[in-house]
Amino acid sequence: MAYALQQLINGLTLGAMYGLIAIGYTMVYGIIGMINFAHGDIFMVSAFIAVTAFTILAAADVTSIPLALTFVLIVSIFFTSAYGWAVERTAYRPLRGSTRLAPLISAIGMSIFLQNSVQLTQGARVKPIPPVLEGGIVLWEAPGFTVQIGWSQMLIIVTTVILMSAFTWMITQTPFGRQQRACEQDRTMAALLGVNVDRTISYTFMLGAALAAVAGVMVTVYYGVVDFFIGFLAGIKAFTAAVLGGIGSLPGAMLGGLLIGLIESFWAAYLWAEYKDVATFGILCLVLMLRPSGLLGRPEVEKV
């Protein structure tokens, strides 16, 4: 029981991060109908930006943790959004209006480019940072096992809940959110009503990148190490989360992220930890076979 509770906490933490990344996949798919395979690498870049920012702070002798975290978050969100913007501008926008496959191939190319450029500039080895948030609260002292929620886990879960609420509010209630949804439903019509579609798409990429940046900072704080390859696995798992929830659906991405995180934690705890990635990809296959529209998605209807 105590062990299961601990797995629940770990799973929620992991799920929150997958959810943050999954939103980027689902929003981009919603608006331009492509899977942005470079999104996982955008997340990886954000983690490296976080490491750099933490290093600068350490050199400047900043010791206040809230101050440091705020600074790193802002820096990482800013630069990662710029990456998101640049990726769309250079790799996808020139291909708009061409075949469906072209941007997909371009996305894979962009993914490889980002991985390799980080590998070249930052080195191929794992980069550690000094522990930022250690310790936590002991929730339950069961015989032989202690259930604990770490400060970093709390930070991740609370930040994610706040961000996702704010994000949902923005998409459902603000004029920008309305324009974003309008572009998802009918881009041509949105333009005919005066919406700058290209700009809306750019903002969508930047928002997705910003959320991935938060996940990147969180991962850095939580695990304390990053390397140039983390984007691949995290990206594919977040993509699975988006598909599981129903690609194109925002609540679906959040739910899918949570489920993938929990499944992975419990699988690793009770079945085979070495095969935890298999669990995720097994789910991806099952969803694609049994319910391709996902849990909360709409069945794909070809637009004429």
Added chain:
Amino acid sequence: MMLKMEGVHAHYGHIHALRGIDVEVQVGEIVTLIGANGAGKSTLMMSLFGNPKASAGRIVFDGEDITRVHTHEIARRGIALVPEGRRIFPRMTVIENLQMGTAHADPANYAADTARVFAMFPILQERQAQRAGTLSGGEQQMLAIGRALMSRPKLLLLDEPSLGLAPIYIRKIFQIVRELNRDHGMTILLVEQNANQALRVADRGYVLQHGEITLAGTGAELLASPEVRAAYLEGGHA
């Protein structure tokens, strides 16, 4: 002069859809464009928005050349379209659809404009919180018209507004077209299959055939013209 198209050519892929179109719309006029399916009526409307862009010729709106202007910028200059097939946003509520019409409007006018649209189409007020995709075809058409009016356009384009609607809605829509023009001085360019009705409300009309204007005149002249009668009025469309 509200709108002037001079020798406009446009292509859809390999199809040469418009072949040298000259059309004029004066301020305060209702001008109608009639023609068979595939004659290029909708393409003409869309080409005003630069989608597709004119490959030759010039489009002047309200004194400015808009031939090379982006679609959304053209909308912002004061042209609103009620497109063929309505193209409301089905997964948004009725009120959100109307708000989409205000993407470039002055927020200070929002309350007054909403009230005006609701007065024109009371059913929209009743259904304002409902998803637009659940409305009937006629209601969706009213929503599309209401959405176009929310930005207070100088020129209103209506593309087949009566297509596929029950007679009661068709009457309502032609009545609205007249009212908008008479009471609000709205300039209207109307594309219709229902040539008879369209020519009756219009000050002037153009006949479009295979991407070319083959006939032009006042509504009454075209109604009386033997070619128009044979092709569009007695051939089953009316």
